[in-house]
Amino acid sequence: MIKEKITEEYAVSKIIVDNYFKKLKNMLSCDVAVVGGGPAGLVCSYILAKNNIKVALFERKASLGGGIWGGGMMFNFILVQKELKGMFKEFNINYEVVDNRYLVTGAPELVGSLLFSVCKAGVEIFNFISAEDLVVKKNRVCGLVLNWTAVEMAKLHVDPLNMEAKYVVDATGHECSVTKKLIERKGVKLELVSGIHGEKFMNVELGEREVIENSKEVFPGLFVAGMSANAVLGGHRMGPIFGGMMLSGKKVAESLIKKL
Numbered sequence: 001m002i003k004e005k006i007t008e009e010y011a012v013s014k015i016i017v018d019n020y021f022k023k024l025k026n027m028l029s030c031d032v033a034v035v036g037g038g039p040a041g042l043v044c045s046y047i048l049a050k051n052n053i054k055v056a057l058f059e060r061k062a063s064l065g066g067g068i069w070g071g072g073m074m075f076n077f078i079l080v081q082k083e084l085k086g087m088f089k090e091f092n093i094n095y096e097v098v099d100n101r102y103l104v105t106g107a108p109e110l111v112g113s114l115l116f117s118v119c120k121a122g123v124e125i126f127n128f129i130s131a132e133d134l135v136v137k138k139n140r141v142c143g144l145v146l147n148w149t150a151v152e153m154a155k156l157h158v159d160p161l162n163m164e165a166k167y168v169v170d171a172t173g174h175e176c177s178v179t180k181k182l183i184e185r186k187g188v189k190l191e192l193v194s195g196i197h198g199e200k201f202m203n204v205e206l207g208e209r210e211v212i213e214n215s216k217e218v219f220p221g222l223f224v225a226g227m228s229a230n231a232v233l234g235g236h237r238m239g240p241i242f243g244g245m246m247l248s249g250k251k252v253a254e255s256l257i258k259k260l
């Protein structure tokens with residue numbers, strides 16, 4: 001029998017398809033599903049993975065980093081409080097100290113360093129995928145309903161797929177799209193939060209403090225982290241200072257580590 005030669009065209013496609021499906025199948029059941037790859041979601045998923053927790057990160061867009069890229073009004077620098085020196089060291093982020101109060105770094109430096117660590121820690125990243133709904137059983141979140149962002153954008157009538165997770169983290173930023181969906185749905189009994197409170201005006205000091213306080217479980221099985229915490233629980237916005245976002249991701253990861 002003549003052995004068929006495997007073409008490069010076939011080999012390249014097969015390797016990509018095989019790898020993707022292996023990763024997806026493995027993550028259809030995981031410990032924590034983090035939705036949103038901004039600063040809060042990146043820090044949260046990194047700490048979880050570092051602690052041997054099986055974590056999948058779903059990001060609607062092609063690139064991760066969320067609002068970091070935009071810096072302030074597209075000036076691509078961001079600040080954090082000097083108390084984050086340890087965290088910057090952990091992620092190997094280059095920075096300068098300004099006014100003995102802030103650490104300043106470039107937006108690409110911050111995204112690149114966070115993403116490098118997230119990948120090395122073993123977080124499985126699924127970009128181009130949106131969480132469009134939740135799986136809720138016996139009044140507890142136990143998974144996500146997923147679809148391609150392209151399907152969502154084109155408004156195609158394509159049914160989603162589901163995945164199961166012991167916990168879901170809503171790190172979707174201002175949109176708080178996961179928690180919003182939960183609250184819209186009929187048949188859920190809200191106890192930890194009464195609804196979406198909405199963000200308050202710009203106040204850097206309060207916003208930064210509140211985002212950490214508000215980062216918690218808002219429904220059995222569902223945590224909010226980052227700007228979605230302030231959007232859900234009614235905290236102030238704070239502009240392009242990202243210390244609160246990173247510490248919020250850390251707080252949620254540490255709460256989850258205790259639970260898992």
Ligand code: 48H
Binds near residue numbers: 038059061064237
């Ligand atoms: C998959 C989704 C979905 C979905 C959204 O906006 P982010 O950077 O969020 P945070 O909380 O990590 O950081 C907030 C910060 O960037 C910010 O906006 C600040 C500090 N604002 C202050 C102010 O005053 O304005 O990232 C969220 C990510 C994005 O990449 C979205 O694409 C993604 O979540 N996302 N991914 N499924 N349903 N919804």
